[in-house]
Amino acid sequence: MRTSYWRQMYQAQTGVLLSFMTLTFFTGLGGALFIPILSLFLTTQVHVQPFAVGAFYTVNAIGGIFFTQIVARYSDNKGHRKRIILMCLVMGALNCALFDWCRNYWILISLGIFLLGMGASAMPQAFALARDYKDQSGRSSIMFTSIMRAQLSLAWVVGPAIAFGIVTAYGFRTLFLFGMGIYVIGFFITLLKLPDLPNTKSAKQSEQQPTTMRHRSDVIKLFICSTLMWGCNSIYIISMPLYVSKQLQLPQELAGWMMGTAAALEIPVMLIAGYLTKYWKMKCMLLFAGIAGIVFYIGLHWLHSPHALLALQLGNAAFIGILGGLGMIYFQDLMPGRAGQATTLFTNSIYTGSVIAGAMAGSIAQYYSYGATFIVCGIFVLIATILLTLVKPI
DSSP, rough: HHHHHHHHHHHHHHHHHHHHHHHHHHHHHHHOOOOOOOEHHHHHSSSSOOOHHHHHHHHHHHHHHHHHHHHHHHHHHHHHHHHHHHHHHHHHHHHHHHHHOOOOOHHHHIIIIHHHHHTTHHHHHHHHHHHHHHHTTTTHHHHHHHHHHHHHHHHHHHHHHHHHHHHHHOOHHHHHHHHHHHHHHHHHHHHSOOOOOSSSSHHHHHHHSSSHHHHHHHHHHHHHHHHHHHHHHHHHHHHHHHHHIISOOOTHHHHHHHHHHHHHHHHHHHHHHHHHHHOOHHHHHHHHHHHHHHHHHHHHHHHSSSSHHTTTTTHHHHHHHHHHHHHHHHHHHHTTHHHHHHHHHHHHHHHHHHHHHHHHHHHHHHOOHHHHHHHHHHHHHHHHHHHTTSSSHH
């Protein structure tokens, strides 16, 4: 009798965890289908100039920071993250419908940015709900969060290829309808499978543990570290294809192989990093990621052969895989009871880094060279790594 009870409990928990993983993949796929083709859509379908395309990306990043932070504060204060995720997924589906129908730039940059920002909030809220669920079950959330983060990376491995394939074969309308279907699937997974946790144990603990100046200082320093590191990753994504093809005069296909190799290696790195937290502190793992990032960016500047550039992707995977897998958990552990705001702070550090990267990558390349951007990245990661040593160890 007792064995049957525990077996049912295990099966129920396994079903919920698989649902979290599936939801993460589908919400990640929604973004991975949309973001890579956005510039092409605005140029060919809305017929705007490059400046307007850049402005859209900038406003989208700022809007994403603003809306996700509002949703995070509300979810931490009111609870019921499941209902918030459902609302965000509906917003994501409506955004796909808007882009399928509308070709007016001003509507897209206003209403579209609002729907994009609200839809993007589904991802951090899903991670926050998963953290609350694991905390209530009394089990460690580190490995499971790493597995969920790997699902997001997997979505970004396959998503852009699917997006460009659909656009090439069937057009943008079919892509946006397909994206709408992805959000609808995520909606029903959330509705039918995920738990609703109105009052979490960690939230009550948070009320009993007021925020100190040291605590805020640690969060701020970690946010700056994360922003600098993710900004360097964005500079790399912007500059690397042009560096390979224009400055090094190597085949354009090499850039795709470099990105694909790093993306494929990131997933096992995330899982291994999650497992190793049983033996090493998260701070030590992130410091190792910073060292790997420094070696990677400096190596990009000095090593120019295709084989060397591909081999360096192991350093890139270690840098981004550990940062992506454990960075979010570090924020959550520094902010107990506020998983929504902690996860969103991590996500917003990526957005903020992207905004900074967009301005810096072009300026450095124009006045110096594409290769010089990687020296700057190496310096920024060094600064972030040094600053990370001052954050409370976890």
